[in-house]
Amino acid sequence: MTDERITLPVAEARSLATEACLSAGASHLMTKSLVDATLSAIEVGREELGFPHFLDYLQSLRDGRIDGRASPRxxxxxxxxxHADANRGIAQLGFDLVFGDLVNRARTFGVAIFTQKNSYTAGELGYYVRRLAIDGLVSLAVANSPAVVAAAPGAKAVYGTNPLAFGVPLPGSERPLVIDQSSSATAFVNIVRAATEGRIIPEGWATDENGEVTIDPHKALRGALLAFGGSRGANIALMVEVLAAGLSGASWSLDAPDFRSGAECPGTGLTVIALSPSAIEEDFGTRIAEQVSRLEQFGVYIPGQRSAPAAKSGADFITLDAKILAAIKSHI
Known part of the structure; x- marks a missing residue:
């Protein structure tokens, strides 16, 4: 028996999410940033980072891990x-407030960098680079999070899932090229979802509290995730840690409080590097479009080109799990 799915008009889903955010204590500016980012994740097919993760934000607002009235400095x-200090708010708000300025500076100088510290975890990282790509910029975004990833089986969790995202505008395409992946073998939310749904997880995703590789998501939640590709993934996690937390002055993953319990904000970091490709190569748009077309002829999947079946570009409806919908309504 499959879980019940509910189809809602996007406008209704936005209204419910907005009301839930405001009821949980978020300001109007923070609410708009969070709801926009959540619906964007759903629209591009990242449902697990849509409303399921949105519930983490709502609970964190109520528990004090997010200051709903925070104003980034x-x-x-x-x-x-x-550079921004999120002041224990959400990462998306600081980015939204500087977005136009960041784009203008990247176009003026050829490159511009945004760093931010002291925020809740960054959510769907593709959101940041996707927006910049739509404005014609190539960008790289990195973010750290509380330590849940071990570099190898049996080792202590020292890194967050530490994702990185890369975005490129694609002339003639409805969507930009967007690579968004964690340094861990899977995203933390996928472990949570498997535990909630009573499913086993693939071997190699995580270890239990004794450091042994496990396929039980409940044991994984008490243990640690594993880096993808062994030491290679761990190296990427370290690189992300330095760029996201080191440069911004944010909490290292080892020092960041849990993002799902307690009353302390994780205080993690985000760094976004934006480039103006036309400042370097005037013919960049034509070249990238031709190269992507050539790769597609060889059967290569271009990341960012798919959308969720229930949330394709221009669609007026989204579909979500009935339990998730009920949980959102419970916050109103």
Whole structure:
């Protein structure tokens, strides 16, 4: 028996999410940023980082891990560098507040960097680079999170899932090229979902509390995730940690409080590097479009080109799990 799915008009889903955020204590500005990012994740097929993760934000607002009234403090350290302190708020709000400025500076100087510290976890990282790609910029985003990833079986969790995302505008395409992946073998939300649904997880995703590889998601939640590809994934996690937390002044993953319990904000970091491709190569748009077309002829999947079946571009409806919908309504 499959779980019940509910189809809602996007406008109704937005209204419910907005009301739930405001009821949980978020400001109007924070609410808009969070709801926009959540619906964007659903629209591009990242349902697990849509409303299921949205519930983490709602509970964290109520528990105090997110300060719903936080106002990011933004400073311009250099002409092409914007730094923000999220003040225990959400990562998306600081980015939204500087977005236009970041785009203008990238176009003016050819490159611009946004770093942010002291925020709740960054959510769907593709959101940041996707928006920049739509404005014609190539970008790389990295974010750290509380330590849940071990570099090898039997080792202590020292890194967050530490995702990285890369976005490229594709002229003539409805969607940009977007690569969004964690440094871990899977995203933490996938372990949570498997535990909730009573499913086993693939071997190699995680270890139990004794450091042994497990296929039981409940044991994995008491243990640690594993880096993808062994030491190679762990190296990527370290690189992300340095760029996201080291440069921004955010909490290292080892020092970040749990993002699902307690009353302390994880205080993690986000760094986004935006490039103006036309400033380097005037013919970049034509070249990338032709190259992607050639790759597709060889059967290569271009990341970012798929959308959720129930949320394709221009669709007026989204479909979500009835239990998730009920949980959102419980916050109103």
């Amino acid at each position: 933004i400073v311009h350290r250099l002409p092409a560098l914007i």
